[in-house]
Amino acid sequence: MFSVIIPVYNKGEYIERAINSIDLQSCDLVSEIIVVNDGSNDNSREIVKKLQILDSRIVLIDQFNQGVSSARNKGVDNSNNPYVLFLDADDEWRPNFVYTINSLIKRFPHCSVFSTAYSIEFPDKKFKNVTSEEVCDSNEGKEIKSYFKFSALGASPVWTSAVCVSKEAFDKVGGFPVGITHGEDKILWGKLALKFKFAWSPYVGAIYHMGTLNQSSGTWNPKKGREYLDFLTAIYQEDSFVNHDVFSAIVGQHRVIYNNSISRGYLRSAFKELYWLVRHDSLKSIPEHIARLVIPNYLIMKIKSLMLSSNIP
Numbered sequence: 001m002f003s004v005i006i007p008v009y010n011k012g013e014y015i016e017r018a019i020n021s022i023d024l025q026s027c028d029l030v031s032e033i034i035v036v037n038d039g040s041n042d043n044s045r046e047i048v049k050k051l052q053i054l055d056s057r058i059v060l061i062d063q064f065n066q067g068v069s070s071a072r073n074k075g076v077d078n079s080n081n082p083y084v085l086f087l088d089a090d091d092e093w094r095p096n097f098v099y100t101i102n103s104l105i106k107r108f109p110h111c112s113v114f115s116t117a118y119s120i121e122f123p124d125k126k127f128k129n130v131t132s133e134e135v136c137d138s139n140e141g142k143e144i145k146s147y148f149k150f151s152a153l154g155a156s157p158v159w160t161s162a163v164c165v166s167k168e169a170f171d172k173v174g175g176f177p178v179g180i181t182h183g184e185d186k187i188l189w190g191k192l193a194l195k196f197k198f199a200w201s202p203y204v205g206a207i208y209h210m211g212t213l214n215q216s217s218g219t220w221n222p223k224k225g226r227e228y229l230d231f232l233t234a235i236y237q238e239d240s241f242v243n244h245d246v247f248s249a250i251v252g253q254h255r256v257i258y259n260n261s262i263s264r265g266y267l268r269s270a271f272k273e274l275y276w277l278v279r280h281d282s283l284k285s286i287p288e289h290i291a292r293l294v295i296p297n298y299l300i301m302k303i304k305s306l307m308l309s310s311n312i313p
Contacts, residue, residue: 001029001030001031001081001082001083001102002029002030002031002081002083002084002085002098002101002102002164003030003031003032003033003034003075003076003079003080003081003083003084003085003167004022004030004032004033004034004084004085004086004087005034005036005072005075005076005079005084005085005086005087006018006019006033006034006035006036006075006086006087006088006089007036007038007068007071007072007075007088007089008035008036008037008038008040008044008045008048008071008089009037009038009039009040009044009065009068009071009089010040010041010042010044011040011042011044011089011090012040012042012043012044012046012047013090014089014090014209015035015044015047015048015051015089015090016047016051017092018087018088018089018090018091018092019033019035019048019051019055019058020092021087021092021093021094022087022093022098023055024095025093025095025096025097025098025099026095026096026098026099027098027099027102029098029099029102030057030085030098031057031080031081032057032059032079032080032081033055033057033058033059034059034061034075034078034079035048035058035059035060035061035075035089036061036063036071036072036074036075037060037061037062037063038063038065038066038067038068038070038071039063039064039065039066044089045060045062048060059078061074061075061078066178067178067179068176068184069175069176069177069178069179069180069184070176070178072086072175072176073175073176073178076167076170076171076175079167081167082166082167082168083105083164083165083166083167084164084165084167084170085098085101085163085164086160086161086163086165087161087206088160088161090209091161091206091207091208091209092206092207092209093161093162093205093206093207094204094205094206094207096203096205097116097162097203097205097206100116100141100201100203100205101114101116101164101201101205103140103141103201104140104141104164104199104200104201105164105199107140107141107199108141108143108197108199110197111143111196111197111198111199112165112166112168112169112192112196112197112198113158113163113164113165113166113169113189113192113193113196113197113198113199114163114164114165114198114199114200114201115157115158115159115162115163115164115198115199115200115201116162116200116201116202116203116204116205116206117129117130117131117162117200117201117202117203117204117205118130118159118161118162118204118205118206118207118208119204119206119207119208120207120208120210121207121208121209121210122210123210127207129204130159130208131202131204140201141199141200141201141202141203142199142200143197143198143199143200144157144197144198144199144200147189147190147193147198148190148193150200156186156189157198157200158185158189158198158200159185159206159208160185161206161208162205162206165192166196169192169195169196170192172195173188173191173192173195174191175188176188
């Protein structure tokens, strides 16, 4: 019933752990594990080849380095099941993850995206569960009425290593955007949310190992900025929970500030402009959940870090 897509780029140290977590699932519903080697130059490919001998479900696909979105898309293109699960090579699933996803599909057959809560393991080996601030009235999960509101009020209900997507829905929105180096997953979830329904479970189904090699640095760049602003515009046009007049004004102001910052050519200046935007008196009445949609959390974290290091007024 399920195909698992694992993109790999120089993750030889972790890939076996990821695949083992599939083998340890409490139910036998995964019929193929598609590993897309995105031009690794370490021993990732050799390790996967050895694992193939032990597990006939593993399919290895090689490509020149084209980025994680291209690798995931190629995996989906080569899958043979109606549902695809994504697992990054340095992350892992907990034993009941696939069972929980399958239960969500049975309970909410009209949905196309199914996800669970997850846990972050920090470099100091401490864990933090990432879940929603909204109360889920059932351990069996719930349908998400508004993906955007759910995300704004707490943690995003979707994370790439704890999600299942209908292949039909994935293909209809064009898959992961290629060429975006940060936030490509959020763009996909947003596109899916504008057309399809989501279901979510509070079961902590996966572990995100923070601090492993070759993780994205989160660089803000003009191409990413344009994609993000287009995404905000789509939310503004499609999602009814937003106060459109207020949201339109914020997006317009954010666009001006962003363009001014980029035109200067300094990331530091961009942070200063966004910090001003956060503190500006005219925004005090804006609901926090709308402001959080406008400014990415990782960028706010960098602003705070910059403030501590350089005492920006």
